[in-house]
Structures are given as structure tokens and as C-alpha cells.
Amino acid sequence: MSPLKNLIAKSGLALAAGLLLAGSPAVQAQDAVAGKAVFDANCAVCHSIDANVVGPALKNVHERRGDEWLVKFVQNSQELVQAGDKDAVEVFEKFNKMPMPAFGTSLSEDEIKNVIAYIKDESSKPAAAAEVAPVAEATDATATPPAAQAEVDFLDLPPVLLYTFLLAALIILLTALVLVMMFRLFIPMLGESIYDEDFRSSFAGRVLFLLKGDATVMTGKAKDKIHSTHDFDGIQEYDNDLPPWWKALFYVTIIFAVGYMLHYHVFKTGALQDEEYEMEMQEAAVFAANNADDPNAVTDYEVLTEAAALESGKSIYNTNCAACHGTEGQGTVGPNLTDEYWLHGGDVNEIFKTIKYGVPAKGMVPWQGKLTKDQILEVSSYILSLQGTNPANAKEPQGDKE
Structure with a gap:
């Protein structure tokens, strides 16, 4: 009976060990499931497994820091920072010195370890991007890529456009040459008559002398006549003409003012500033309604009290x-x-x-x-x-x- 008892005992131990080993992954999986619930309730707001959010990405963080350090950091990160822990200070500085809430009073050590188990489980999974990559490639292969807008050099333009530009430049150049030749031919024929006051005051004379460098047509004539009554403290005023360009601009403003008054205030065919503002606000409201992601969109929500x-x-x-x-x-x-x-x-x-x-x-x-x-x-x-x-x-x- 003794050998039989020994055999049964050894078989029982082997069975127990086998069940323990077989159950270990299940226990770890159960810890990860419990850790996911804790993570979603407390950590998902500021952390992601694969990307930085408010806090750092947590993929493989257990390999970089170690489980013991992670437990202490989750319990009270600021305690580690104030103690001068190099890793804690580095994370704190990198993420805009945003203090992580201390979970030492709200989460047990086992719950924190379950979260670490969840992070380990998620870190061991292949990246989601790698799984969907073949699908994306297949989609890209059948899709027509948008045409890129590339800059074109002037000499790379179609020949028709280049010939058009060249012809226009030649016409402008020939016109300028003809005008110069006409002036050179006809001005000597006029002789001294071009200096007559009648010719100089005519449009052709004004243009001619402006081309010859006489700016009187723009500045007016200097009469060098002193106002007899405009003398103050030895300062005298000459009775010279206002520049013609200034007088012409003044007359234009008078005409514009009359037209403005008739357009906006008499016939009311134009929108005043208040009306323009209301129209622009309506256009902005239509734009905001079509663009739900516009942060400047006007909203008129009421507080819910139910x-x-x-x-x-x-x-x-x-x-x-x-x-x-x-x-x-x-x-x-x-x-x-x-x-x-x-x-x-x-x-x-x-x-x-x-x-x-x-x-x-x-x-x-x-x-x-x-x-x-x-x-x-x-x-x-x-x-x-x-x-x-x-x-x-x-x-x-x-x-x-x-």
C-alpha cells in the first residue's frame, strides 16, 4: 500500500502544480480585466496606451520604470517629485508641470497593480495601425490621389502663352517708339510757337511740357505776388495758385460726397454700417451652422434642470x-x-x-x-x-x- 500511496501523493502534487500553472495566465488575464475597469474610470481622461494626451503614453511603461516605481507614482506622484526622483521630475517637467492626482487614498495597491497588468496586456498587443495597414494600402491603390498644385516656371508655360506675351511686349515697345518719333518730328516743325501761352495752356501743350520736364501743370504757377495784408511778424504770404492736382482731387471729393449722400441717405440704395453688420452676422451664422467644429460659432443653449x-x-x-x-x-x-x-x-x-x-x-x-x-x-x-x-x-x- 505504501508504494500506491506514494504514487497517489506524487500524482496529486503534479496535478495541483499543473492546475496552478494552467491557471496562472487566467489569473493574469482576470487582473487585466479588472485593471481596465479601474483605468477607464480613473486614468483614461489623461492617458492613452499609444499616444501622449495630458500625460504620457503608457505603452511599455512597466519596462522603462518598473512595477514598484509605478505603484508609488500612482499613489502620490508629487511626493516623488518633491523627493527629487529623477524619473518623476522628468515626467513632471515634460508635461507642463501638470500634477497627477494622488490615488493613494482612492485606489488600493491591488487595484493599481491590476492597472499595471492591464497596461502590460495592452502593450503586448500589436499596434492597431499595423493591423489595418494592408487595408489602407489596398484602398490607396484604388483611390485617385488628389492633384498636387505645383508652381510652374515662366519659361515652362505653353508656347502659345509665351508667344502672346512676346507679341504684347513688342506692340508696347513699338507704340512707345512711334510716339517718340512723332514728338521728334513734329515739335521742331512747331518752332517757337510751342512757347505761346495759348498752346501751353492747351491739353497738348500741357502734355508736351510735362514730358519736357515742366511740372507747372501739376504744381501751378508761382506768381511771386505778396498779399498786401498778409504780413505777420515779418512773415509774408505769396498769392500763388494751388497745385492743379490738389484742386482736381478736391472737386472729385465734392462730387463723391454728393453721390454718397444720394446713394445712401436719399435713395437708400446702399446698406449703412448697421445694415452691413447685421448682414455679416447672418452670413456668419449660416457659416457656423454649416461648420459644426467652428469654435466661434454662436450657441444659445439653455441650462437643463430636469x-x-x-x-x-x-x-x-x-x-x-x-x-x-x-x-x-x-x-x-x-x-x-x-x-x-x-x-x-x-x-x-x-x-x-x-x-x-x-x-x-x-x-x-x-x-x-x-x-x-x-x-x-x-x-x-x-x-x-x-x-x-x-x-x-x-x-x-x-x-x-x-
Whole structure:
């Protein structure tokens, strides 16, 4: 019986070891599943596996830092930074000195290790881009690429255009030569008569003498006649003509003013500034309606007050916003949402735009594409419902008072 007992004992141990080894991957997989739930609830707002968001990409972070360091960093990152930990300081400096919320009081060590297990599991998966690459290549092969607009040198233009430009240049040159020859032929024939006052005051005479360098036609004549009564402290005034170009421009402004008054104020065939402004605002509204992603689009949302909408907004807030603004809106990494001070406006439409387009410079990601318009309006209304709740440990006011 003794050999039989030994055989049974050895077989039991082997079976137990086999079950343990066989169950190990399942346990790890279970940890990753639990870690995904924790990650989605607390970390997905600021982190992605493959891309930098508010914080760094987490792919293979366990290989760069180690599990023990990651647990400490998640529990209280600022404690490591203040202690001078090289890696913690590097991450803090690289990502705009945005402090990561301390999860040491809200997450257990096992939950943090489950998150690390999830990161390891995701890091071991092939990149999504590599999986869809063949499909993209096939699509590109059948698609017609858009024509690129390349600059064309002048000499590379079609010959017809080059000949046209050359012919136009020759015509201009020949016209100039003919005019010069005519002046050289006919002016000597006129002799001294070109200096007669009648000829000089004519249009042809003015043009001729302007070409000869006489600018009187533009500046007027200097009479050198002193006003008898315009003498002050030894300063005298000459009674010279105003420049003809100035007088012509003055007459043009008078004609323009009469036409302007008739057009805008008498016949009312033109739009005044107020009307132009209203038309431009209507055009802008049409443009904004056709472009849903225009951050300057005018919105006129009203605050939601229904209990169902506010409850939905609270659920969205707890899932996506509480990590940075606190579960009660008291502010942690992000500002306090319960006081009367706002960095980007406290109207429901201003809050809606802040959530939709984010504030990337300050670490807030845009939520368009992740939340629908109705969801953004619900969470905006819920945030406004937190006004005056005065939660404990509220962050100091930031921004302007509304």
C-alpha cells in the first residue's frame, strides 16, 4: 500500500502544480480585466496606451520604470517629485508641470497593480495601425490621389502663352517708339510757337511740357505776388495758385460726397454700417451652422434642470471629469467648479465650448468626438448645479468672478 500511496501523493502534487500553472495566465488575464475597469474610470481622461494626451503614453511603461516605481507614482506622484526622483521630475517637467492626482487614498495597491497588468496586456498587443495597414494600402491603390498644385516656371508655360506675351511686349515697345518719333518730328516743325501761352495752356501743350520736364501743370504757377495784408511778424504770404492736382482731387471729393449722400441717405440704395453688420452676422451664422467644429460659432443653449438630465450629467462627470476636478467639483489638478470664479466663462454656452474644444495649453483635452452634444450639455448643466455647494477642501478661486 505504501508504494500506491506514494504514487497517489506524487500524482496529486503534479496535478495541483499543473492546475496552478494552467491557471496562472487566467489569473493574469482576470487582473487585466479588472485593471481596465479601474483605468477607464480613473486614468483614461489623461492617458492613452499609444499616444501622449495630458500625460504620457503608457505603452511599455512597466519596462522603462518598473512595477514598484509605478505603484508609488500612482499613489502620490508629487511626493516623488518633491523627493527629487529623477524619473518623476522628468515626467513632471515634460508635461507642463501638470500634477497627477494622488490615488493613494482612492485606489488600493491591488487595484493599481491590476492597472499595471492591464497596461502590460495592452502593450503586448500589436499596434492597431499595423493591423489595418494592408487595408489602407489596398484602398490607396484604388483611390485617385488628389492633384498636387505645383508652381510652374515662366519659361515652362505653353508656347502659345509665351508667344502672346512676346507679341504684347513688342506692340508696347513699338507704340512707345512711334510716339517718340512723332514728338521728334513734329515739335521742331512747331518752332517757337510751342512757347505761346495759348498752346501751353492747351491739353497738348500741357502734355508736351510735362514730358519736357515742366511740372507747372501739376504744381501751378508761382506768381511771386505778396498779399498786401498778409504780413505777420515779418512773415509774408505769396498769392500763388494751388497745385492743379490738389484742386482736381478736391472737386472729385465734392462730387463723391454728393453721390454718397444720394446713394445712401436719399435713395437708400446702399446698406449703412448697421445694415452691413447685421448682414455679416447672418452670413456668419449660416457659416457656423454649416461648420459644426467652428469654435466661434454662436450657441444659445439653455441650462437643463430636469432631474434625469442632471443625473446623466453627474454620471458623465464622475466618469470623465472627477479625476481632475474632484468628485464634488472642489478642484484637484483642474480648477474649483463650485465657486463664482471662472477661467473661461461661467455661462452654460461658455462651459459647453470649454468642454467641447478643451484647453490643450493647460492640459484639458477636447471632448468633442468622445461625448455627444447632448452629453456635453448635460454635464455643463450639472457643473452649474454645483454652484455654491462649498465642498470640503475646495481649491482656491481662479479666474474672474461672474
